Every structure is written in C-alpha cells, then in structure tokens.
Amino acid sequence: MIARMKLISPLSPYLQTISRHSRKSLATVSSLSYPGKQKVIVISGPTSVGKSHLALELAKRLNGEIICADSVTVYQGLDVGSAKPSLSERAEVPHHLLDILHPSEDYSAGDFYRDARAATELVLHKGRVPIVTGGTGLYLRWFLYGKPGVPKAKLDVVAAVWAEMEDFQRNGDWYEGVEHVVQAGDPSARTLPINDWYRLRRKLEIIRSAGAPPSAFPIPYDELRNQDPSTDLDVKHLDYDFICIFLSMPRVELYRSIDLRCEEMVRNPDGLLSEASWLLDMGLRPDMNSATRAIGYRQAMIYLSNCRESGGKSSAEELSGFLWTFQKASRNFAKRQIIWFRNEKTYMWVDASKNFDEIVEFACDCYHSNVSREVPKGLAISRESGGKEEYKLMKMYRTQNKYFVKPDDFDSIVDWIETTQGNCANLMKV
Template sequence: MISGLRVGGLRMSCLRLPYAAEAPFLRPSYQPSRLRRRSRLFATSCLAAAPKKKGERQKVVVISGPTGAGKSRLALELAKRLNGEIVSADSVQVYRGLDIGSAKPSLSERQEVPHHLVDILHPSEEYSVGQFYEDARQITGEILSRGRVPVVTGGTGLYLRWFIYGKPDVPKASPEITSEVHSELADLQRDGDWDAAVQFVVKAGDPGVQSLAANDWYRLRRRLEILKSSGAPPSAFQVPYNSFKEKLESSEIDASDIKSSTSELNDSRSKELDYDFICFFLSTQRLDLYRSIDLRCEDMLLDDGLLSEAKWLLDLGLLPNSNSATRAIGYRQAMDYLLMAREQGGWSSAKEYFSFLSEFQKASRNFAKRQLTWFRNEPIYQWIDASKPLENVLRFICDVYDDETGKLKVPRSLCMEKDISNLKEVRLLKAYRTKNRCCTELGITPVACRLLSTDSGTEDRAPRDPFVQAHDTVTESANDRIDVQECFTMPAPFVTFCDQQHLLLVSAALRAGAQTLYQFPNTNKGGKAKEGENKIKGRMKREFYSITSYWYCIF
C-alpha cells in the first residue's frame, strides 16, 4: 500500500469516463412556431444589420449560469444560429495560459465563432470590473456595427450587472494620486502586512475596505485612490443598478403577480437601458449541479491540467491570493497545495492530496451557490433548465430574439425554478457528500513512470517506447513514501480499479490512444487487456499485468 507521493512542482492528471446522467423526465417539449422556424435562416442573418427605427434599441443576448451548467456550449451554438460573436464575461478567461481552470473555449471553438476578451492579459496583470465594462461595451458596439449579434456569456455577476446597467460615476485618479497611493502602501505590501494596510485606509475614511478579501492589494489601492480623488469612499457613489431596482420596487405593482412584475420590468428597461438586453440564466437541479461540479474538478486534473497551470503561476513569482488570477477558485487551492508540498521537501501524503481536491470541489460548489443567490435577485433574467434538450432551448431563445413584442416567456417545459421548494431535495442537499469518480482512496496502486527527455524534467511530448515498469524503478523508504530514480517522473499515486466502472474507464483510455503504463495487482491471473487497435504495450511480468492509460504525474 502506497501512502505518499513526491510533489516537487507537478502536473498531475487522471481520466474519467464521460458522465452519462440518466435522461430526466421531460415535460412536453417546447415547439417553436413554423413561421419562425422557416424564416430564421434568413432573418437572423440580417436582423442586426437592418436599419433601426428612431428610438429602437439594438438587441444584445446575455447567457449566464452557475459554473458547470453548460452556458459556454449554449452560447456557442446560439452564436452560430444568430450570426453572432461571443463576448466573454469571465474574470479568469482574460488571462493567457489559464485554460483548464477557467474552462476556456478550445481553439477550434474560437475559430468557429469569434470570441472576445479571452487571452488578452498576462496572469501578472490586474483586471477589474471597470476595465471589463469599458472593453465589453466597446466590443459590443463594434459587433453591432458589423451587422452581427453580441452574445455575452459568463458567470461573473458583477461584470454582467455593470455591463447591463452601467457603472458608478466614480472619478478616475490622476497620475499624481496613483503615485502617492502606491508609495503610501508599498512598504506595507512588501512586508505583507495586510491588516496594517487595511487600518491605514480605514483611518483615511473608508471603513468598507474591511470587507475586502485578504491581500487584495489592487482593490485596496483603488479605494484609497477614489477617497483621495473625491473625498468620499466608493460607497457614496450611486450605482445605476440600485437606482433601477429602486424604481422597479417603488412602482405600484403586486409583487406576487409575476406577469405584472415582468411587464413593469420591461417598461422600465425600455426607458432606462440603451440596449434591448435579452437575458437568460441556465441552471439545473442543485444535486445534479453539485455532482457535475465535483466531476469537473476531477477532470481539471487531467494531462496538462490545473496543477501544471498553478505551477506555472508559482514559477512566475506569483503567490496565492496575490492578484486577480491567483485569487481564482482552483488556482488558489492548487498553488497552496504545491507550496505546502515544496515546504515539505517535495512530499505530499495521500491525505493532503485528497484534502486539496476536497477544498477545490467545496470552493467550486460554494461559488455556484453564490451565483444562484446573486442571479435570483436579478429580475432581468429568465431562468432555463439546463437538463432540457439543447435544441429546444436554442429554438426558444431564437424565438425570443425574433419576437418584437418582448412578451415571450419561458414555457413550463423549459422553465427552471429559482428556489428549492422540494423538502426531499433540501434534505438530500444537507446530506450531500462528494463521490469522486476516479480519485479515490481505495485500492491505491503503483503506476509506471514515464521517461523524461532531459535531466531537468522537461517532458518529451512525443510518445515514448518502451515504457518502464514501475516496480523496477520505484523504491519505498522506511516511512512508506515513494522515491524514484532521477531520470523518471514520480508515479501517480491514487486511482482505484476495484469495480466494473473503473475497468470501463481503462477501456476508454485505451481507445483514446493513451500512452502511459499502468500496473495492477494480478487479481485476475492470466487476464490480458484487449489488444489490436489499442496497441497495448507491455506483457505479463512477475505478478503484475500492465495496460496503458492517461493517469500520470510530471514533476
């Protein structure tokens, strides 16, 4: 039984089978009008380019939802149908190199449909909601001028709120004030004395900085700049969204009458907003969402995954929670884990690894919960059930886009309830526990090492043959930790093949052309993996049989 692994700056990876959720019970599916269906191929290609009547606003589609709900896929398919371009409203996708942890669209997807505000900054740079507002508004105008449809998608609530309603009229700091603030906080930041810096700004007149996340030096400096420029803290400035919401709540409508409330909202929207925003929030049942998030977190530990990106951030000299990129969920936990392992001389126990994974999954679920709470209070969004057929959802959204009355609402067959009304689901949520698909503590097995191309640890991307049996290169020390020869990567530690599900996992890896060697205790003596198209390398050796798979570590 192996109880530990060496972790001196790593990329750890694993593989799971695609999650095959049972098909949910569907109400009668949404059926678009035949007239709309026939005319859409022509209409959607010229609607945005058609000359607008005086006072008529141009349409902008907004797709949001909690992490893991499938909003990126929906936005991509919708943009294809509406002759659109995608504007990312994600605070992490703006950074180059942070692909896995931000679930960034693939290169092929970006070639299919133009994507904006993706890969525009180095991870050491800051990016704020104010910068997003300016960038997204400018890009939206450019897309509309080309006769195409802006499809804004992302889960960063504040970004979308400012984009739709506008930003506070906060003064921009002069270069002199910016320099003054930097010099006042430079020594405190260099010493890492966050608490003293917060108290300094509180004494200057902004008690609101106490609510900032620890080590958020960018926002701390910005708040002090506003204070020095205007003589008032940021909270003194009117936020356009608050003004809009106050007008809506003060209108004489029956709050329990949803149709009346929505109608009033549309009237307010036409008077207050400069674009005709068509907004949808994609979600699903909370239990299904949590399971999807947990599996997604495991997926992010695949080859070239989250840990390698976190290692790169550390190599850049960045620390966890030190700027926008390193505060992002996933990267923060991964960087903490790698730093902990380095402090221990490059070692990590099984317990520490699973603790990192658990924290990552929990933080992701909590973020999704906060997203649901945030958008529940945003009246402009129509909620759609993500478990419904994608084609039906796309047809409905296209019909809403084509509808000139602004009164087409989500049908019951596609509607997602904002609140949990089922007591059984509430009980199940309270009892929810993560069940990992492939990262488990049962049946820990040694895995073969992969030969490196250089002594420095640079991996050769080309397939290497032959592979080396793990039990020929691994030596176990007295304290049951794993060590290996210098020219080999460390073996990946934790994967279970104790049931049919995991055997299917291996089969999928083989079909995909996996290139790393596995070893298993020979519980099925004489058993041999299927050869042929899989081109399995390896043969029976001692009391082990070997097959290829994706799971490996690079250190």
C-alpha cells in the same frame, strides 16, 4: 512552460433557418421586447451549468460572436482551470476578451465594462449578434446598467497610494492595511476578501482623488431599483434590447457536474496543476491578484507551495484533500452565483438539465420575437430555492468521484509532483 495561445481568426458561421418555438404551455417568467433597439443576448448561470455550450450553438445559428464575461478567461495561459473555449471552438465562432492579459495583471469590473461595451459595438457594427456569456455577476450588472461614476485616479495619485500601501502588502499586514483605509474614510474596506490588495488600493485611490469613498458615487443599478423597489427594474431605459437567460438546474445535478469538472481539471498533469505551477514559477503567490484569487488556481497554488516546501513530496491523502477543497470551493461559488442572480430580475431562468435543442430553439425564438418573451413551463426553473426537499438532499450530499476513487488513482499525479516540484523550493524564497 505553458503555451499561451492568442485568438485565432475564425470562419464566419452561416445563418441557419430558425424553427419557431411553440407558444403552448408558457410559464409566467417573461421578458419584454423593445422594438427599434439593437438586440444583445446575455447568458449566465453557475459554473459547470453549460453556458459556453449554449452560447456557441446560438452563435452558429444567429451569426453571432461571443463576448466572454469571465474574470479568469481574460488571462493568457490559464486555459484548463478557467474552462476556456478550445481552439477549435474559437475557430468556429469569434470570441472576444480571451487571452488579453498576463496573469500578473489585475482586471476589474470597470475594465470589463469598457472592453465588453467596445466589443459589443464592434460586433453590431459588423451586422452580427453579440452573445455575452459568463458567470461573473458584477461584470454583467455593470454591463447592462452602467458603471458607477467613480473618478479615475491620476497617475501621481496611483503612485502615491502604491507607496502608501507598499509596506503593508510586502509584510503581509492585510488587516493593518484595511484599518489604514478605514481611517482614511472607507469602512467598507473591512468587507473585502482577504489579500485583495488591488481593490483595497483602489478604495484609497478614490478617497485621495475625490475626498470621498466609492459609496458616495451613484450606482446606476441601485438608482433604478430605488425608483420603486417593489417592481422589476425599468429596463426600457437601457440602451440595448437585452435578452437575458440564466441557466440553472437541480442543485444535486449541478454539484455532480461541478465535482466531475474539478476531477477532469486535476487528473491531467498538463491541466490545472501545471498552470498553477507556472504561476508560482513567475513569483506569484495565492491571493496576490485577480488570477491567483480565482477558484482552482488559489487552491492549487497553496497545495503546490506546500509540496515545494517539503521537497516535492506529497501523498494520495494530501492530493485528495486538495481535490476535496477545490470541489467544495467550486460548489460554494455556484451557490453564491445562484443567490446573486435571484435578485437580477432581468433574467429568464431556464433549466439546463432539459432537452438542449429545445433550449436553443427557445433562445433563438426570443431573439427573433418582438413581443413579450416567456419561458415555456417545460424549460422553466424557479429562481427560488428548492425548499425542504432540496435542503434535505443537500444535507445528504457527498462527493462521488469518478477518476479519483482508490489510493493508486492518485499515483501518476503524485509522481508528477515529485518530478516537477522537488527542485522548486529555492524559487519560493527568491
């Protein structure tokens, strides 16, 4: 059984004296300040880039509290696979939206908007600085610009839709379920990830409640963009003075960091594999809900399910295949995150591979400044792709494992699988 820790009441960090960052050699990447509005810091970036590290340091310096914008860290017990902040880090700085749900529950962008906005108001009310950090793009877009005006379904509608879709889900008829929702009036159901039953039901709930699909309702972000697509979004109309930083780094360096993190999550039997085993023991299956669709957990659950079906047998080759799949999925996710945030013009792009202290000083300077904020050239990184040179490097990219190199490097994990998964086949059939 995996221990699921609740939030610890942290000690209040002190406000340190902030040294002012030099205004020499400024880049063209900038963000306007809006005096009179309360300030909220937003830090995003691809997986493994160092978002949490920067948020933690800023919280210590600015008397801040961290609001996690992550679709997996909300779940109890999913600690290693979500790279959740450690208990010691949570003792140093208050964290919000960690460990608030059981893994069997779903969590949507609308849920995050409600919870994160409430947490922001709470932090500001205490006279502290909200630092929102995470890589879930839709969560952060709604947090900044507002959520669509889609009606919330009444309980009787929710129950009716559940009954309407129950046979499709129980029988694994995903595509038939999708076509059912398409026929009801929402062709966009075909664009959902496979087995995302929660969002498929939600689309049908909206149709049954309002007589129209979600696309019929205005989205604040799109409305702002449509005012003048040739210019940046008019952020002066937003309710807070958002200081938005996107951390990135050269792609090869980022991918090396991702591959190493994946290895570290797998090499300890009490890590990702143990957490995935716990999810299977609860009767959850890959792609069943938000937690089991998460990168890492999905791949680990598929791998362990296969191990269970073969009586707990695995091999170094099979374990290596799982690790490779996990690493590739994580790299692809980072690529999608970078592409998403290229269109988010509110963010200042900062090179996370540069000197960390300088990045911290720049972020602190942005918070204290009431004029235009600009990224120094020495810290800036282009939001555009790296061109032909990067393309060439990525074509030649190959994973270089640190811990799993030789076949016997897999032995301890293979032994753990045989010990823990061999008697679980019957659980899969319950």
